[in-house]
Amino acid sequence: MSLLNVVDLNTSYGAVNVLAGVSFSVEPGETYALVGESGSGKTTVIRAIAGLAPAQEGSVTFEGQEIRGAPEKVMRPLRKDMAMMFQDPVGSLSPRLTIRSLITEPYRIQGMKDRDLDTEAKRLLEMVNLPTHFADRYPYQLSGGQARRVGVARALALEPKLILADEPTAGLDVSVQGELLNLLNDLRERLGLAMVIITHNLSVVRHVADRMGILYLGRLVEEGTTETIFNEPRHPYTRCLLSANPEPDPDARLDRIALKGEPPSLLMRPSGCEFRERCPFSKEICTQTPEWEVNGGHGLRCLAPLS
Amino acid sequence: MTDTLLEIDNLSVDYETGRGDLQALRDITFNVNKGEIVGIVGESGCGKSTLISSILRLTAPNTRFREGEIRFKGQDLLQVSERHMRDLRGADISIVFQDPMQTHNPVLTIGQQMLDIQHRSKQSKADKRAHATKMLGAVGIPDPEARLKQYPHEFSGGMRQRIAIAMALMSEPDLLIADEPTTALDATLEVQIIERLQELQREFHCAILFISHHLGVIAELCDRVVVMYAGAVVESGDVREIFHDPKHPYTRRLIECDPGHLKERARVLPTIPGEVPDLANLPGGCIFRDRCDQALARCATEVPPLDQLKEGHHAACWLNHEEATS
Structure with missing residues (x-):
């Protein structure tokens, strides 16, 4: 049984159809990356899984239990096993609470009265390589990287089975980014936790994700193992995204494939293939609507795939 | 030289704080020539933002210019009147900020x-x-x-x-300062912005001072690169020299840390262990010493000068010093 199973998730805000049928699953211990442009619905997907965004249709099952639209009474005990790392590290920490209160808040919320919070705070800070005297600090006294690590400590406090991480390394310096990813990797190996990670840094995806899905306008257009997607992308959009990654080498040969225009408005979804108007490889057949097809674990929504 | 547009000469800037003076910039020296794209790269807290606000003279009230000059077309911006500065801002020197929203x-x-x-x-x-x-x-x-x-x-x-x-x-400025203009954008848009900047630079012939911590973007866009660490320039040179033949251990480590560099999936990503030193209480000697795996005895006591290693390539490290002077 998959740890997390998302089937045909639909979210609309009024007339704006943000997610139009997103399906994927995550196995225990697996890291799944969601990538796509701003506005493609990445954040909405994981917020909907955590019950923080509405989802009008579809199903989200966690360890076999249906949780889409579940009331807080059902969600709260589950949040022990499913933790969220928010995008804005400083903004996600209450400015009036000390780091000790922030990272031990999960125990209080879950009513774990038997825990000694000072000991737990110390243990968690050590786990994320922060000095233990940071327990008495307030969020404004932390750097961005330190605030991230507090976010990680808080997400891991209850030893969840799944972490939903929204841009966990955005805005971090490269060396700090490496530290954080190593930490997550290490914890994954030791605690066996699974992760859904959102990022637009493709270099990061390559190093942390087992499988990845590419979102475009609230729909998956391609999915597969990280290796397959990087080596043999078949959807033109994936190809464009991968080719846009600037390399730290001034002489890198760039076979860059430019995307045409801007993402279309969600209020007026294009007919046929929704990527058609921006696609450098579009053909006549693309005026028809492509179906999601899976072939040997590689999912694709394209009528004129690249070979 | 006639084609020099901006000369930062020995610039040292302090912030007066309750804990004492924070030495945000120390002995910063580099040039930007007309029509050139110069990248400034460095991690959080290296002084990139202080440098920009100093050039525009839009600094916080507790800023003290301790030493040095910022010459724009030959005149020292730290000496001109506020009125004159207002005329320059936006007209001759303009800026694109980090957050487009x-x-x-x-x-x-x-x-x-x-x-x-x-x-x-x-x-x-x-x-x-x-x-x-x-x-x-x-x-x-x-x-x-x-x-x-x-x-x-x-x-x-x-x-x-x-x-x-x-x-x-x-206003067709002579100098455009771009402060991490692509940080808030995703990769496809980042590429759009870089390509647009390159085109516009060719069209308007303005010089660009491009600040970023994204090495990929710097490598792609810039002609020359200035690497800063903890308020000092540790290396500067032609973009190819910096990326292919870095001479300062910090530059080397920084490039190694970029996961874009590794083609194969790595179990453990390289990092630079340790923390940036406290700028209010600077250690003696080289500022990078505590995190450097090649430190010599000399590094603990003497600050390495920014030596010219070859035409246009400078590095502040004792490892290269012997080579440079011999």
């Missing part, structure tokens, strides 16, 4: 803001409007005439950043 006034149309920014110009309103239309078109906004009537929220993040660039270039 907060750069524009949300209650005015883009057109109004693009007219307002031309307040110095004596042209008629119709001409100003035409100029605004032309600039929007130049940064690749389709249907610019109609788009002028729209408000910032009607544009995507990438478009807003391109509009910010259009506005910064309206």
Whole structure:
């Protein structure tokens, strides 16, 4: 049984159809990356899984239990096993609470009265390589990287089975980014936790994700193992995204494939293939609507795939 | 040299704080030539932002210019009157900020803001409007005439950043400062912005001082690179020299840390262990010593000078010093 199973998730805000049928699953211990442009619905997907965004249709099952639209009474005990790392590290920490209160808040919320919070705070800070005297600090006294690590400590406090991480390394310096990813990797190996990670840094995806899905306008257009997607992308959009990654080498040969225009408005979804108007490889057949097809674990929504 | 536009000469800047003086910049020296794209790379807290605000003289009240000069077309910007500085800002030196979502006034149309920014110009309103239309078109906004009537929220993040660039270039400045203009954008938009900047730079011949911590972007866009660490320049040189033959251990480690460098999946990503030193309480000797795996005895006591290793390539490290002087 998959740890997390998302089937045909639909979210609309009024007339704006943000997610139009997103399906994927995550196995225990697996890291799944969601990538796509701003506005493609990445954040909405994981917020909907955590019950923080509405989802009008579809199903989200966690360890076999249906949780889409579940009331807080059902969600709260589950949040022990499913933790969220928010995008804005400083903004996600209450400015009036000390780091000790922030990272031990999960125990209080879950009513774990038997825990000694000072000991737990110390243990968690050590786990994320922060000095233990940071327990008495307030969020404004932390750097961005330190605030991230507090976010990680808080997400891991209850030893969840799944972490939903929204841009966990955005805005971090490269060396700090490496530290954080190593930490997550290490914890994954030791605690066996699974992760859904959102990022637009493709270099990061390559190093942390087992499988990845590419979102475009609230729909998956391609999915597969990280290796397959990087080596043999078949959807033109994936190809464009991968080719846009600037390399730290001034002489890198760039076979860059430019995307045409801007993402279309969600209020007026294009007919046929929704990527058609921006696609450098579009053909006549693309005026028809492509179906999601899976072939040997590689999912694709394209009528004129690249070979 | 006649083609030098901006010369930062031995610039040292302090912030007065309750804990004592924080030495935010120490002995910064580098040039930007006319029409050149110079990248400044370094991690958080290395002094990039202090440097920019010093050039524009838009510094916090507790800033103290301890030493040095910032010469723009030969005149020291730290000595000129505030009035003169106002004339330079926006006209000769302009800036694109990091966050495109907060750069524009949300209650005015883009057109109004693009007219307002031309307040110095004596042209008629119709001409100003035409100029605004032309600039929007130049940064690749389709249907610019109609788009002028729209408000910032009607544009995507990438478009807003391109509009910010259009506005910064309206007065045809000699120097454009771009402060992490692509950090808030995703990879496809990042590429759009870089390519647009390159095109515009060729068209308007302005020099660009491009600040970023994204090495990929620096490698792609810049002619020369200045690497900063903890308020000091540790290395500067031609972009190829910096990326292919870095001479300072910090530059080397920084490049190694970029996961874009590793083609195969790595179990453990390289990092630079340790922390940046406290700028209010600087250690003696080399500032990178505590994190450097090649440190010599000398590094603990003496600050390494920024030596010229070859034409245009400088590094501040004792490892290269012998080579440079012998």
